[in-house]
Amino acid sequence: MAFLGTLCLILVLTTLAGNFANRLGVPAVIGELVIGILIGPAVLNWVQLNSLVSLFADIGVVVLMFLGGLESNLQLLMKYLRPAIIVATSGVIFPVVVMGAVSWWWGFTPLEALFIGVIFSATSVSISVAVLKEYRALGTREGATILGAAVADDIIGVVLLSLMISLLASQGIETAGSHPALGLVLLEQVAFFGGTYLLVKWVAPYLMHLSERLVMASSVTIMSMVICLGMAWLADIVGLSGAIGAFFAGIAVAHTPYRETLADHVEPLGNAIFIPVFFVSVGLNMTLAHLGDNLWLIIVLTVLACLTKLVGCGLGARISGFDWTSSTVIGTGMIARGEMGLITAQIGHQAGLMGNASYSAMILVIILATVLAPLFLKPTLKRLTVQPTEA
Template identity: 45%
Template sequence: MLFVEILIILLATKIAGEISIRLGQPAVLGKLIIGIIIGPAVFGWIQESEIIHQLSEIGVILLMFIAGLETDVKSLRQNRNSSIAVAVGGIIFPLLGGYLVGLVMGLSQSHALFLGLLLSATSVSISAQTLKELGHLKSRESATILGAAVLDDILVVVGLAVMMSLLTAEEVSLGAVLFKKLIFFVAIGLLGWKAVPWIMNKFSSWRVSESVVSTALVLCFFFAYLAESLGVAAIIGAFAAGVAISQTPYRRVVEQKIEPIAYAFFVPIFFVSIGLSVSFVGMGGQLWFIVGLTIVAVLTKLLGSGLGARLTGFHRRSALGIGAGMVSRGEVALIIAAIGLEAHLLKQEYFTAIITVVILTTLITPPLLKKLFSKLEANHETVT
């Protein structure tokens, strides 16, 4: 009954988003919580399925594509040193924190190290949406968060490749992993600089309906496919496509036409899909593990990434806001958890607890950003 499920998702997310706004929180928080309520954990109206998964993938790709369209490229370049510091701090602290928690829980060295690596992941799709709602997506802080997320993705994937090559029977060539990453960034650099403007100009003159928007979507999904094929998260490719198109005269028309498509249909499905992985069955015995690991997951990103921002010129509140923007582990950590389970780097009995922690970090991010950015005036509180 796909049509009924979509009806429930669209209606429920709009109602939940409105309630969240009336309670003084970003709409995205209500949409994330309603996914848990209508999912298997509570009412069971919506079940995980391949079609829901695929639609949610489109949703997160479009979400990051729009974030790319609205990104200030000049600010992104100016804050590259801050992005590097934020990414490095946001990996070292969670890696150590997760490793120590794993040892305390009695995990082996390899399993504890994998837990640390999993906590090092960052997915800023939820942060990007929250910052957009708060009117900070074009700020210096936002540019730093988005830049750090790209680097974080690279470093975590490389770390995963090293770990799997050393600790499992799988043959993973670190050189091949790095080479594929290099190909990706060289390719999107050249395509974004030369090919994207030419393609947008070429196809904009076609007389078929919505030629500009259709061309933009083709580029978005091509960049996402290219990223995933070369071992980089698809959302990074979509973000890169948005940044490239933002440098053309078609930025505004693409943004105006894509947003209704994304936010009316695909993005709500993505928000709900996050909650579908939640299950309260058998969680009682691991409650303290979940609570403790969630606290470590939040604090290590908040402090690690925040310290990186502080050391590169941001004031305290701005630095903490940047740290908060890196807290959500989202779909990136879910993918790493699935890989770890298959490679026997994550025990089956801890899998549900880890998924719960990942989702909790995602739920915590919107109100945390709201609190830290509510009094922040970026033009006054950051050192330019």
């Protein structure tokens, strides 16, 4: 029952922080992220990232991405699929090359430097989705490109992580856990996206229609949550982020007559409990251990973590035909790092590639880049003339 007190504290503080952030003219998510840093191990140490907080945070990101899918336009996503792939690819190449080279120059071994580059090739679009929703930009071509690039980025991240694990094994370095072969992982992901097509086309409409005939309160909302959680679970099984599965579940349900009803039912529940816990959990990952030993490394890598995604993804968008303003929006929308970066860093730490000091530095850089991302995204969105949703 002690967790109820923790949950109450989180909800009170994030509500006040979100209100304060909005009054200052910055995205509310910034206030929630800062609360996580303040009450976590980095400052006051009132709340730790235990299993219950992690569980609520996992549900929070799943609900957030489901809502993002509900507000997305599948035709628009398909229209900007090619730019999204170009943005994701260039946004992976830049961090791997630049951050890997700088890490090598800093004194890391070539393998360690390559691993650091892979860590920062990942993107967590869930933070950007919250800001895009807040400023009603999910239905724009820039929003569609960011979401599509996030999906492609997740797949590339899985491939890079599998290759790094294979490289470590070839060097005689053991990694924790069992890791399936890359070919099997890719086959599973192809099957997942094939199933996603069936879900959008036939399964979701049938299940939602069936749920309306059930004599049960909120049966339509319950069925949508079954689809959302089931897709998140399947995505996790095939090595993708559960958030990607939830996003496609939202798209599938959005193509039924229940879209508005579900948005009205699910969004208040997510914003009232789970989504604030997710944002706080990001801050709870931060620790100031070994900060003094790696201060300049942290500063340099944080700057590069932001610039490599901004320039890499922005350049990819520019090559795809976007103007400079739209390219900047897309670049800033891809800055936040997330689960794949944390997982990759953890694997490197467990394999002995990084000591405690280096590992703490990498985690701190991931959190700092995630906190800075919404601050960069908001002013670029203000410069963007938001177009109506395209068909």
